[in-house]
Amino acid sequence: MGNWIESFACSVLPFEFQEFRQELSGDHGMDSRRLEDALNILETDSLSRKFADFTAVDKVSFAVKSQEVFGLVGPNGAGKSTMIKMLTTLLPPSEGTARICGFDIIRQSSDVRRQIGYVPQMVSADGDLTAKENLILYSKLYDVPSSERIPRVMEALEFMNLTDVAEKRVRQFSGGMVRRLEIAQSMLHRPKMLFLDEPTVGLDPVARASVWEHILELRDQYKTTILLTTHLMEEVESLCDRLGIMNEGKMVALGTPDELKAQIGNPEATLDDVFISFAGKHIRESESGFRDISRTRRAARRLG
Amino acid sequence: MSSVGPFITKALAMVEVETTKLRRDPTEVLSRAIQPALWMLVFGQVMARTRAIHTGNLPYLDFMAPGILAQSVLFTSIFYGLSAIWEKDLGILQKYLVSPVPRAALVTGKALSAGVRGMIQAVFVYALSLALGVHLNFNPIQFIGALLAILLGAAFFSTFSLIIACIVKSRERFMGIGQVLTMPLFFASNAIYPINMMPGWLQVVSHMNPLSYQVDLLRSTMIVGGIQTFSVGADLLVLFGSTVVAILIAAKLYPSLAQ
Numbered sequence: 001m002g003n004w005i006e007s008f009a010c011s012v013l014p015f016e017f018q019e020f021r022q023e024l025s026g027d028h029g030m031d032s033r034r035l036e037d038a039l040n041i042l043e044t045d046s047l048s049r050k051f052a053d054f055t056a057v058d059k060v061s062f063a064v065k066s067q068e069v070f071g072l073v074g075p076n077g078a079g080k081s082t083m084i085k086m087l088t089t090l091l092p093p094s095e096g097t098a099r100i101c102g103f104d105i106i107r108q109s110s111d112v113r114r115q116i117g118y119v120p121q122m123v124s125a126d127g128d129l130t131a132k133e134n135l136i137l138y139s140k141l142y143d144v145p146s147s148e149r150i151p152r153v154m155e156a157l158e159f160m161n162l163t164d165v166a167e168k169r170v171r172q173f174s175g176g177m178v179r180r181l182e183i184a185q186s187m188l189h190r191p192k193m194l195f196l197d198e199p200t201v202g203l204d205p206v207a208r209a210s211v212w213e214h215i216l217e218l219r220d221q222y223k224t225t226i227l228l229t230t231h232l233m234e235e236v237e238s239l240c241d242r243l244g245i246m247n248e249g250k251m252v253a254l255g256t257p258d259e260l261k262a263q264i265g266n267p268e269a270t271l272d273d274v275f276i277s278f279a280g281k282h283i284r285e286s287e288s289g290f291r292d293i294s295r296t297r298r299a300a301r302r303l304g
Numbered sequence: 305m306s307s308v309g310p311f312i313t314k315a316l317a318m319v320e321v322e323t324t325k326l327r328r329d330p331t332e333v334l335s336r337a338i339q340p341a342l343w344m345l346v347f348g349q350v351m352a353r354t355r356a357i358h359t360g361n362l363p364y365l366d367f368m369a370p371g372i373l374a375q376s377v378l379f380t381s382i383f384y385g386l387s388a389i390w391e392k393d394l395g396i397l398q399k400y401l402v403s404p405v406p407r408a409a410l411v412t413g414k415a416l417s418a419g420v421r422g423m424i425q426a427v428f429v430y431a432l433s434l435a436l437g438v439h440l441n442f443n444p445i446q447f448i449g450a451l452l453a454i455l456l457g458a459a460f461f462s463t464f465s466l467i468i469a470c471i472v473k474s475r476e477r478f479m480g481i482g483q484v485l486t487m488p489l490f491f492a493s494n495a496i497y498p499i500n501m502m503p504g505w506l507q508v509v510s511h512m513n514p515l516s517y518q519v520d521l522l523r524s525t526m527i528v529g530g531i532q533t534f535s536v537g538a539d540l541l542v543l544f545g546s547t548v549v550a551i552l553i554a555a556k557l558y559p560s561l562a563q
Contacts, residue, residue: 088402091563110404118402120395128325140317141403143310186399 039066041193041225042087046096049082056082058249059096064193064242069219069226071236074246075279080229081197083246087227088118088195101192117186117224121197122298125182127171131162134170135185142189156184159221160214176207180214187218194218196228200235212239233271243271247279311409318413323420333421337428340376344369344432347496357497362529369438370522370530371495373429374515377422377458382486384418384462385469386478388561393475398562408555411463415551418462419455426454430526439528449525449536456543457518463550470557495519499533517542 040063049057057079064070072080085091087098089109097104103111125134135153144152157163160180170178179199186194199215200208216239218224230236236243237257245253245260253260253274261269264277326333344365351357352364359367391397400410433440441447465482472478492506493515499507510516521539523530534542 085563088398090398090401090559113402113404116402118399120398122393122395124395124399126321126325126396128328129321133321133324137317137321138399138403141314141400141405143404 041066044098048095050094068241071240071243072229078246079249117191117194132166138185160184193225245278253278314409315413319416322417369433370526374519376425381418381458381461382465385465388469411554415459418458422454422458446525453521460547466554
């Protein structure tokens with residue numbers, strides 16, 4: 001239903017419309033609610049993925065609203081990575097589908113790719129290149145017009161506080177700087193939606209805070225919707241408007257932090273309590289567990 | 305047709321990155337110059353003395369130089385699959401695949417990057433040949449033909465290696481298979497002996513081996529008085545055709561590497 005509205009909003013109407021929406025949502029209760037629903041930038045519909053006899057993601061339906069920061073949490077092997085892979089078009093779903101900006105992730109995957117940015121958990125910036133070279137490569141891969149490339153790269157460096165180290169090789173960067181550069185890389189084409197897979201894994205508290213700060217600025221300045229996965233409830237607390245908790249391939253809880261605290265009947269609860277209450281029991285020890293952990297540790301080592 | 309320009313821009317962007325990295329850290333490239341040197345200085349010298357391999361009026365070293373060049377291009381290109389697996393483990397591959405770049409452009413970018421490495425190998429082997437008194441042909445047309453042979457050979461074998469990487473998916477398995485593949489490709493070709501010296505079954509295999517066509521093209525362009533088994537047209541057709549087919553297959557399989 002809201003399909004064309006979303007694609008219209010994403011592709012044709014720039015930020016003015018989104019601001020208009022924000023104004024509306026201030027005072028007009030019912031009407032803005034309905035408009036809000038129409039502006040789900042991402043909607044999944046019974047999204048599932050099976051690997052042989054193992055169901056990694058099991059009929060998950062949820063939505064992410066335009067310009068929110070949405071946190072996807074859950075224990076190792078809960079299906080977060082598989083979910084992200086499907087949403088970023090890296091992995092075709094076994095069943096169900098999803099729409100991003102109104103485009104179907106299966107049938108319109110190349111349209112989806114133009115609307116999204118992705119920062120993998122691993123260190124994906126090229127250590128042998130300078131920050132600027134890393135950015136220029138992606139500006140070319142993302143069809144940024146040649147006259148705009150350098151200005152946009154410089155803007156991205158400025159935005160992520162990397163101007164001073166623009167000509168330095170990434171190999172010499174600290175973990176937080178690498179992460180900021182990778183986020184800058186994924187933003188060069190001004191995606192409507194950004195996927196961050198454990199963006200602060202392995203970072204010290206100072207670097208983590210700086211990455212958080214930049215993520216929020218990004219949302220405010222470029223009106224980007226952000227979906228991130230994390231294991232840190234502190235990260236959810238400081239960044240996310242809403243969160244979804246996955247366990248054993250299912251979405252077991254969905255809402256704002258306060259809503260979920262109310263759901264477990266304890267408004268004074270911490271998000272850790274919420275997490276344990278929804279995902280603590282029956283944590284699946286999947287065969288991917290070891291791989292996940294060794295990958296996370298590798299990433300942590302590289303960034304640290 | 306309007307997508308041809310952006311396609312090339314993206315493939316060339318990847319080549320540019322490769323050349324930047326090679327310029328900054330040439331140690332790997334330099335170490336790859338050792339193997340062709342050993343073949344030409346040791347194997348070539350000995351075989352030239354035994355006169356066991358009949359190459360007509362062509363001195364054996366002249367006969368062998370194009371074969372060794374093709375071999376060193378093969379050995380450098382065959383490791384592209386390994387670097388693709390490495391990029392998967394780092395998340396670089398995932399980032400490429402999440403971008404709207406056509407998969408074939410990504411694969412072509414890799415293939416052309418292998419071509420650049422092949423050119424560097426050519427510089428080594430040409431220099432070595434010159435030092436050993438091989439009669440090199442510097443006629444511009446012939447020289448361009450030799451460059452084309454190197455580029456197409458590198459493009460084919462790097463893409464072939466990428467296809468294997470997409471099938472085996474892990475570094476350990478790739479190392480095993482890479483080893484098993486390169487030597488037979490080399491020995492079942494006309495690189496160091498003419499096809500007509502081979503037993504019948506090997507002649508058949510050799511005719512199906514793109515390396516034979518690369519060597520054949522190099523032998524008719526790189527040296528003076530080079531002999532040819534096939535024709536320049538057949539060589540170009542086979543090399544170009546198999547590269548295009550390999551790129552199409554690799555483009556199809558490339559996304560599966562990230563799954």
